[in-house]
Amino acid sequence: MTETIACPVCLSADGYGCTVEPFGSRDARLFDCDVCGAFAVSRTALDDYLELRMPGMTRIKRAAISHKIRVNNDRLPEPWMLTTYELESLISDGLPLPTPNQQALNAMRYIGDRVTDEGVPVGELPPEFSALIGSPSREFACNLVVELRNSGLITGLFLTNVNGPAHVQELSLTLAGWGQYEEERRGRKSGSYGFIALKFGDETLDPLVRDHVKPAIASIGYDAVDLRDVSKAGIIDNLLRIQIRDAAFVLVDLTHENAGAYWEAGYAEGLGKPVLYICEKTKFYEKQTHFDTNHCTTVLWHSDHVEEFVEDLKATLKRSLNI
Structure with missing residues (x-):
């Protein structure tokens, strides 16, 4: 029953x-919020982390979680399930x-995408904006x-509203705005995550x-995703390009020697993205990598020396990103 x-x-x-209903046979509830979108929450997570008076x-x-829900729902084929593990990871x-x-860039992208798709200005900003x-x-958001x-x-x-957000409508980009929008679409303005290209199933x-690797990237302030994190309906090549x-x-x-990983590296290099390579140490020294990459910055890993690899990886990423 929906409430x-x-x-x-x-x-x-x-x-x-916002509406709520049981989430099938699972011990969870399915919410559909005008702002956050559709998401599920386990009963334990609901009681332990999202309760109204939670210190x-x-x-x-809460806004950060709401944004994560929207981002994940764009990447995942079904509503994101928030468990105690997921919320603990987010809070940590x-x-x-x-x-x-970055919010301002996101706003320009939203307006530019809508106008490009529909051919008319954005009438009003939706609740989920x-x-x-x-x-x-x-x-x-409206002040931005x-x-x-x-x-x-x-x-x-x-239209100024003294009791709340400014009322904005009929939005489009100026010529200068379209210039920035096109730069952003070509990858000249960066997001807040790193994309990992690799062979799956090893x-x-x-x-x-x-x-x-993913925790190391998170520790320097970036999310880390690979294609498995963002799989959804659509042509995989287009999805890769966007990510x-x-x-x-x-x-x-x-x-x-994964051909897909090499292709993704080449595409990123062509966009001018910082590209960092990693490789298993024995493979790198004995069998070598392709000659087009073996002179590039490569952090070597070995399953017996993971901690050393993680520290090298973080240090190299910080140098590459100037942080």
Whole structure:
């Protein structure tokens, strides 16, 4: 049975609606929030992490979870399931929101994509706009749009509302805004994650990436995804291009001479993305990698010396990204 309630993530703080119903036979509930989108939450996670009076679960943290739901729903074939493990991982990462600058880029991308697809200005910003771009509230998101108008990047109708967010409608990009939009589409402006290219199904490499590489990348402030994290309906080549285009950097494992990994590296290099290579040490020294890459920065790994590899990887990423 479907009920209308306050969203357990955003708390419906901006006044939009949310429904809930049982999630099949699982001990979980399925929510459909106008702001956050569709997501499921286990009963334990609901009680232990999202309860209304939970200390430390600020609006900023809730907004970060809301943004993660929207991002994951764009990548996954079904609504994201929030378990205690998922929420513990998010909280341990600090639940960072995109920076205001990245939010502004996300807003321009949203407006540019809509106008490109529909051929007309964006009539009104939808309820989910703040979660899509990663803002802490609708008011903050609308104020960013006002700042983009003041910077000469977007056009539209802007009506001041002293009791809440500015009312904005009929939005499009200016010529300068379209220039930035095209740069961003070509990968000249980077997102907040790294894309990992590798051979799937290797009994040594898979746990190395899952248990060590991805946590190492998270520790320097970036998400880390590979194609398995973002699989959804559609042409896989187009999906790869989008993920690489939007990535801050690409990490490529050369251990298995995987043709797909080499292609992804070449595409990223062509976009001017920072590309960092990793390879199993014995393979690198004894069998070598392709001559086009063996002179490039490569961090070597060995299953007996994982901690040393992780420290080298983090240090090399920081140098490459100037952080």
